[in-house]
Amino acid sequence: MINNMTINDFKEVVGDEYVLTSKEELLSYSYDSTAGVDPVVPKLVVKPGSTEEVSKVIKIANQEGINIIPRGAGSNLCGGTIPVKNSVVVVLTRMNKILEIDEENLTATVEAGVITVDVHNAVEEKGLFYPPDPGSMKVSTIGGNIAECAGGLRGLKYGVTKDYIMGLEIVLPTGEIIEVGGKTVKNVTGYDLPKLYTGSEGTLGIVTKAILKLIPKPDTHKSMMAIFDELDGAAETISNIISNKVVPVTLEIMDKVTIETVEDFAEIGLPTDAEAILLIEVDGIEEVVERDAKKVIKICEEHGARQVKLAKTAEERDDIWAARRSALSALARMKPTTILEDATVPRSNIPDMIRGVNEIAKKYDLQIGTFGHAGDGNLHPTILTDERDKEEMEKVHKAVEEIFDIALELDGTLSGEHGIGIAKASFMAKELGEDGLQALRNIKYSLDPKGLLNPHKLIGDGSDE
Amino acid sequence: MINNMTINDFKEVVGDEYVLTSKEELLSYSYDSTAGVDPVVPKLVVKPGSTEEVSKVIKIANQEGINIIPRGAGSNLCGGTIPVKNSVVVVLTRMNKILEIDEENLTATVEAGVITVDVHNAVEEKGLFYPPDPGSMKVSTIGGNIAECAGGLRGLKYGVTKDYIMGLEIVLPTGEIIEVGGKTVKNVTGYDLPKLYTGSEGTLGIVTKAILKLIPKPDTHKSMMAIFDELDGAAETISNIISNKVVPVTLEIMDKVTIETVEDFAEIGLPTDAEAILLIEVDGIEEVVERDAKKVIKICEEHGARQVKLAKTAEERDDIWAARRSALSALARMKPTTILEDATVPRSNIPDMIRGVNEIAKKYDLQIGTFGHAGDGNLHPTILTDERDKEEMEKVHKAVEEIFDIALELDGTLSGEHGIGIAKASFMAKELGEDGLQALRNIKYSLDPKGLLNPHKLIGDGSDE
Numbered sequence: 001m002i003n004n005m006t007i008n009d010f011k012e013v014v015g016d017e018y019v020l021t022s023k024e025e026l027l028s029y030s031y032d033s034t035a036g037v038d039p040v041v042p043k044l045v046v047k048p049g050s051t052e053e054v055s056k057v058i059k060i061a062n063q064e065g066i067n068i069i070p071r072g073a074g075s076n077l078c079g080g081t082i083p084v085k086n087s088v089v090v091v092l093t094r095m096n097k098i099l100e101i102d103e104e105n106l107t108a109t110v111e112a113g114v115i116t117v118d119v120h121n122a123v124e125e126k127g128l129f130y131p132p133d134p135g136s137m138k139v140s141t142i143g144g145n146i147a148e149c150a151g152g153l154r155g156l157k158y159g160v161t162k163d164y165i166m167g168l169e170i171v172l173p174t175g176e177i178i179e180v181g182g183k184t185v186k187n188v189t190g191y192d193l194p195k196l197y198t199g200s201e202g203t204l205g206i207v208t209k210a211i212l213k214l215i216p217k218p219d220t221h222k223s224m225m226a227i228f229d230e231l232d233g234a235a236e237t238i239s240n241i242i243s244n245k246v247v248p249v250t251l252e253i254m255d256k257v258t259i260e261t262v263e264d265f266a267e268i269g270l271p272t273d274a275e276a277i278l279l280i281e282v283d284g285i286e287e288v289v290e291r292d293a294k295k296v297i298k299i300c301e302e303h304g305a306r307q308v309k310l311a312k313t314a315e316e317r318d319d320i321w322a323a324r325r326s327a328l329s330a331l332a333r334m335k336p337t338t339i340l341e342d343a344t345v346p347r348s349n350i351p352d353m354i355r356g357v358n359e360i361a362k363k364y365d366l367q368i369g370t371f372g373h374a375g376d377g378n379l380h381p382t383i384l385t386d387e388r389d390k391e392e393m394e395k396v397h398k399a400v401e402e403i404f405d406i407a408l409e410l411d412g413t414l415s416g417e418h419g420i421g422i423a424k425a426s427f428m429a430k431e432l433g434e435d436g437l438q439a440l441r442n443i444k445y446s447l448d449p450k451g452l453l454n455p456h457k458l459i460g461d462g463s464d465e
Numbered sequence: 466m467i468n469n470m471t472i473n474d475f476k477e478v479v480g481d482e483y484v485l486t487s488k489e490e491l492l493s494y495s496y497d498s499t500a501g502v503d504p505v506v507p508k509l510v511v512k513p514g515s516t517e518e519v520s521k522v523i524k525i526a527n528q529e530g531i532n533i534i535p536r537g538a539g540s541n542l543c544g545g546t547i548p549v550k551n552s553v554v555v556v557l558t559r560m561n562k563i564l565e566i567d568e569e570n571l572t573a574t575v576e577a578g579v580i581t582v583d584v585h586n587a588v589e590e591k592g593l594f595y596p597p598d599p600g601s602m603k604v605s606t607i608g609g610n611i612a613e614c615a616g617g618l619r620g621l622k623y624g625v626t627k628d629y630i631m632g633l634e635i636v637l638p639t640g641e642i643i644e645v646g647g648k649t650v651k652n653v654t655g656y657d658l659p660k661l662y663t664g665s666e667g668t669l670g671i672v673t674k675a676i677l678k679l680i681p682k683p684d685t686h687k688s689m690m691a692i693f694d695e696l697d698g699a700a701e702t703i704s705n706i707i708s709n710k711v712v713p714v715t716l717e718i719m720d721k722v723t724i725e726t727v728e729d730f731a732e733i734g735l736p737t738d739a740e741a742i743l744l745i746e747v748d749g750i751e752e753v754v755e756r757d758a759k760k761v762i763k764i765c766e767e768h769g770a771r772q773v774k775l776a777k778t779a780e781e782r783d784d785i786w787a788a789r790r791s792a793l794s795a796l797a798r799m800k801p802t803t804i805l806e807d808a809t810v811p812r813s814n815i816p817d818m819i820r821g822v823n824e825i826a827k828k829y830d831l832q833i834g835t836f837g838h839a840g841d842g843n844l845h846p847t848i849l850t851d852e853r854d855k856e857e858m859e860k861v862h863k864a865v866e867e868i869f870d871i872a873l874e875l876d877g878t879l880s881g882e883h884g885i886g887i888a889k890a891s892f893m894a895k896e897l898g899e900d901g902l903q904a905l906r907n908i909k910y911s912l913d914p915k916g917l918l919n920p921h922k923l924i925g926d927g928s929d930e
Contacts, residue, residue: 416651446911
């Protein structure tokens with residue numbers, strides 16, 4: 001129970017100024033970056049400054065039966081940090097130090113609250129590279145990236161957050177501090193807790209520190225934009241690039257709705273009559289980049305690209321990526337509410353997926369723009385709506401469910417990189433079956449017997465009280 | 466309980482000929498490839514032919530409280546498939562089909578019992594590549610590779626089994642069949658069970674099917690052998706190759722004891738006065754391979770290599786790798802018993818680790834040869850002994866424990882790729898702490914409440930009866 005005594009206990013651990021209790025302060029932790037999810041005001045916000053403080057905070061919460069909502073920047077898109085009624089939000093942003101960059105072992109050891117782009121900058125200064133680049137990387141924390149297993153534009157070639165987590169310091173739901181994994185490239189000592197915790201959405205404990213894998217920074221890169229009159233030509237191009245042994249760092253698609261909206265917004269000369277645009281970047285050493293770029297251009301042309309633009313200068317490269325980067329904001333300004341999905345399918349099923357989304361849009365008379373990481377099948381169908389329009393929102397919910405159904409029919413998954421959170425928790429059994437979901441719940445409660453860590457998220461289970 | 470009725474139940478599921486009960490047959494499943502571990506004869510061996518049969522077998526075992534020992538080829542080196550008294554060994558080798566090679570999505574779907582090298586051959590025919598190459602790949606099964614998270618020579622550049630498991634079909638310890646992961650490159654729907662099960666050593670269920678990630682087959686490769694008078698020169702070379710942005714596919718080391726033993730055995734002209742040899746292979750496209758090989762040779766020479774041999778023909782390449790491949794068998798023929806460890810440290814601590822092992826050898830007057838995957842810090846100190854010599858075996862056990870202690874002091878891990886099994890289970894708390902080990906046990910029993918799946922392995926806990 002949260003009363004003045006508990007509040008004082010928390011204050012004793014973290015210091016008075018790091019326990020927030022005013023209505024205004026609590027309100028600003030009642031929501032995150034997710035649209036279409038109702039805010040819930042927590043009872044308290046606590047900002048620990050060390051792993052030991054996190055441990056003590058969790059122990060108090062355990063004793064008092066208070067739910068714990070771990071949070072970084074709150075930039076997730078699945079309602080992953082929406083509080084429940086009887087809860088304390090534990091904010092990790094004070095723990096934002098890069099503790100070490102180990103150039104010999106190619107690792108960085110960082111606290112959970114460090115901002116993603118700060119890691120990028122610090123390691124790139126030393127000629128190293130931390131590839132995961134979620135859209136929110138300028139505000140998101142590494143802890144949040146780990147909780148959600150964040151992806152990004154560079155996932156096709158370099159993988160996602162999970163692929164770069166070598167070791168973790170974790171405060172368990174019962175307050176004990178454990179360290180798992182480490183700086184060794186290989187480690188089979190016990191179940192792989194670093195991987196289990198990456199993507200566990202704060203339901204199994206609080207990650208306080210991480211050992212990140214780094215790689216050498218690629219020498220150079222080349223960016224291209226290919227314009228297609230036919231969606232199928234774009235889709236065939238995607239498969240053909242990869243089966244021709246070129247793995248671009250980035251291989252993005254924008255559909256007609258997205259192209260029109262971006263052009264209307266940014267006026268950068270996109271062809272609004274095209275059915276699809278592919279945005280492609282290859283990287284590596286000079287010779288390989290030259291060779292790969294030539295191959296990509298040839299494959300695009302062979303599959304009906306009307307035009308392939310190769311960026312010759314840094315400015316031209318920026319222009320290409322400005323189109324992609326403005327996709328979400330351009331779509332978002334069309335309507336008050338933007339529901340961004342991330343249903344993901346095997347690469348070969350992308351054209352069927354895009355066509356399916358278009359049919360759903362027609363069926364429910366909704367505006368849906370689709371863009372995303374075509375190379376890894378991770379699409380972002382984006383529904384433009386207004387959450388005050390109850391009638392339309394009902395259609396939106398039906399459309400979202402049908403988008404999930406199509407993705408699963410096409411051997412896909414509910415979420416490629418945004419996470420399940422509360423937004424998709426009720427759909428879990430569709431993909432995993434009741435037995436699969438039960439296995440997840442068994443794991444959850446084996447580590448968190450009182451179910452205090454981020455209730456309702458991911459496994460769709462838990463108490464408010 | 467196993468009696469005639471239970472035996473008949475198993476026979477009804479898998480067919481009479483696939484239930485083994487004779488003393489001779491049971492004996493041959495009482496041990497695996499691990500030295501220094503006592504054999505235990507199981508009550509029964511059952512060979513199911515399908516996932517449904519595995520599920521039924523597990524359900525019978527559950528009902529009767531019989532321990533279940535999942536097994537492929539039994540080529541593991543940690544006692545991972547040694548039975549307990551009241552147990553049925555469930556052998557997966559009948560389920561050995563490659564179900565699909567999907568060239569568009571770069572995946573192979575295979576049954577658990579398929580032999581690793583059969584996967585290599587089948588996908589390479591299509592210009593694709595499945596990198597994990599454990600030493601036992603000609604006999605080991607993919608299911609066993611998954612259970613142990615097998616590594617191999619190509620781990621430095623391409624990673625280990627875990628990095629290639631996209632989806633699994635699993636029979637849970639209570640008999641339910643679940644499918645997790647799939648053909649999508651990105652998937653954050655729920656805890657990452659494919660990664661949790663990879664390396665779980667058969668303690669959480671039986672993997673029956675896997676979706677493997679494939680990559681394009683590298684165009685070409687070049688192999689080199691560098692001879693060093695000083696161990697430090699070899700160690701500095703390892704770090705320098707990688708910090709110079711060359712990631713060799715393979716970067717192996719052999720120490721003086723190993724060199725002498727191999728030369729004595731194979732007479733291939735190795736310099737027995739050298740302190741260390743590095744064996745290096747780079748792969749990729751022609752231009753990159755040329756460039757990388759030149760860089761490697763230069764770095765070797767700069768760090769005191771007496772000689773660097775570059776293989777100019779396929780035969781010369783074979784000669785280089787014959788030296789490495791014969792290391793274990795050469796060492797093994799010196800003494801009746803070969804205790805092969807795989808303590809692993811961060812790359813930068815390799816010289817300290819090798820020196821530490823040498824000191825332990827001197828202290829206990831033991832013959833220890835060290836070779837292994839230097840590039841990823843995964844060393845194989847190999848103790849040559851005779852298990853009939855009780856006095857020496859006591860020294861061996863002490864030496865092994867001290868090797869673990871040094872590895873952990875040097876920020877390393879008990880096992881890089883061989884697994885924990887029963888061989889190292891009693892050392893787990895040294896690395897994970899009691900709280901960490903308890904977290905693993907909590908997960909284990911949440912999925913396997915009766916503790917029937919591969920007791921004693923990994924978490925060092927379980928009943929014989």
